[in-house]
Amino acid sequence: MTEQQRRSARTILNHVAFWTVLCAVGALGVYTDRGQRGHEAAYLLILREWWVGHVPVMALSSGLSLALARHPSLFADRRTTLRVFACVVLPFLPLEWFYVGCADILLRGEALTWSTAWAELSRMGKMTWFTETAWTIGTFIAMVAIGNHREARARSEAFARAQAENLNLHLALEQQRMLALRAQLEPHFIFNALNAISALVRGGDKPDALAGIARLSDLLRYALSATQREQATIDEELGFVRDYVALQRLRYGERLQIRIEGDDDEVRQDECPPLLLQPLIENALRHDLDCHDGAGDIRLSFQRTADALLIRVMNPVSEYASPNPGTGLGLANTRARLALLDARASLRTERQGRHFLAEISLPLALRD
Numbered sequence: 001m002t003e004q005q006r007r008s009a010r011t012i013l014n015h016v017a018f019w020t021v022l023c024a025v026g027a028l029g030v031y032t033d034r035g036q037r038g039h040e041a042a043y044l045l046i047l048r049e050w051w052v053g054h055v056p057v058m059a060l061s062s063g064l065s066l067a068l069a070r071h072p073s074l075f076a077d078r079r080t081t082l083r084v085f086a087c088v089v090l091p092f093l094p095l096e097w098f099y100v101g102c103a104d105i106l107l108r109g110e111a112l113t114w115s116t117a118w119a120e121l122s123r124m125g126k127m128t129w130f131t132e133t134a135w136t137i138g139t140f141i142a143m144v145a146i147g148n149h150r151e152a153r154a155r156s157e158a159f160a161r162a163q164a165e166n167l168n169l170h171l172a173l174e175q176q177r178m179l180a181l182r183a184q185l186e187p188h189f190i191f192n193a194l195n196a197i198s199a200l201v202r203g204g205d206k207p208d209a210l211a212g213i214a215r216l217s218d219l220l221r222y223a224l225s226a227t228q229r230e231q232a233t234i235d236e237e238l239g240f241v242r243d244y245v246a247l248q249r250l251r252y253g254e255r256l257q258i259r260i261e262g263d264d265d266e267v268r269q270d271e272c273p274p275l276l277l278q279p280l281i282e283n284a285l286r287h288d289l290d291c292h293d294g295a296g297d298i299r300l301s302f303q304r305t306a307d308a309l310l311i312r313v314m315n316p317v318s319e320y321a322s323p324n325p326g327t328g329l330g331l332a333n334t335r336a337r338l339a340l341l342d343a344r345a346s347l348r349t350e351r352q353g354r355h356f357l358a359e360i361s362l363p364l365a366l367r368d
Contacts, residue, residue, distance in 0.1 A: 008066055015062040023050040052103050056096040057139045064143040075147040089140050096132055196251035208250050215247045226274030235268035237277045244278055248285060255295045262302035270309055272362055273337055279330030280358050284315035287356060311360040
């Protein structure tokens with residue numbers, strides 16, 4: 001037996017069981033009523049009459065349920081429902097009346113012929129006609145209600161599953177994008193830090209090279225821990241920036257000058273994405289000190305507004321610098337990371353005269 005056949009068998013058995021219980025309750029009521037009026041009758045005989053009389057509606061409800069399972073659109077709209085009613089229920093009623101008449105003849109132990117069947121139909125009372133019709137129409141209405149409820153629930157569950165799948169897919173894509181951005185950022189930083197140390201090694205400055213390696217170890221330790229969390233404090237980021245600048249100073253010497261402003265105690269406790277400030281400083285070095293032999297002047301400042309924390313990095317722009325320094329990998333990654341975290345967060349870059357400005361706006365939601 002296939003799975004489809006097993007499901008069909010279970011459906012039929014469930015309907016037969018439901019109608020059997022309903023017949024048992026109805027037969028009990030008739031039995032009790034007859035007993036109160038002094039008419040003795042066997043309960044099982046009454047139950048047999050009820051059960052046999054309800055075989056047509058058992059078949060109707062089972063058939064409609066099986067049809068709905070295979071064709072849920074049967075009761076999709078009023079016009080289709082009316083067509084099903086006209087094609088199924090209206091022809092079914094005369095057959096049901098004929099069956100009930102024949103069943104009554106057989107239950108009484110009489111011979112069943114066309115003449116006796118017709119005579120039974122002629123004697124059938126209006127209440128019997130009405131009762132059998134009501135059972136049939138009521139069964140059809142119940143199956144319509146069940147079918148509509150089942151279809152609505154299926155649509156709701158499908159919609160919920162689609163939403164959950166879309167959300168999971170979106171979250172997975174966002175996570176992968178974040179991991180990809182971090183994977184691009186960290187090797188990029190390590191490459192530049194190793195360049196600074198290798199320059200010292202090539203120059204024969206062993207003590208400073210060893211100090212640089214120790215500094216790089218501290219930086220990597222922080223970078224590794226930062227990749228395991230979504231937030232860091234400004235104070236932690238500033239400590240990372242100071243270590244990074246100290247490492248880069250091994251390469252640039254006193255040419256590298258950086259001023260930090262507005263980092264009061266309240267600002268230091270604010271939160272931001274980890275490894276947020278270092279790409280801005282790196283970009284400033286690349287488009288300033290890497291383009292000339294003179295001294296640089298990098299300014300890192302913090303400013304609170306009513307709804308955001310503004311982080312600005314400004315550096316002089318050499319005449320030999322790229323005409324569009326805002327397209328570097330570090331700034332592009334930073335802009336993309338901010339967009340993933342909060343649509344209101346932003347990175348704005350512009351050239352102001354002989355200086356280049358990179359300004360990050362972190363909304364309060366990222367800091368609460």
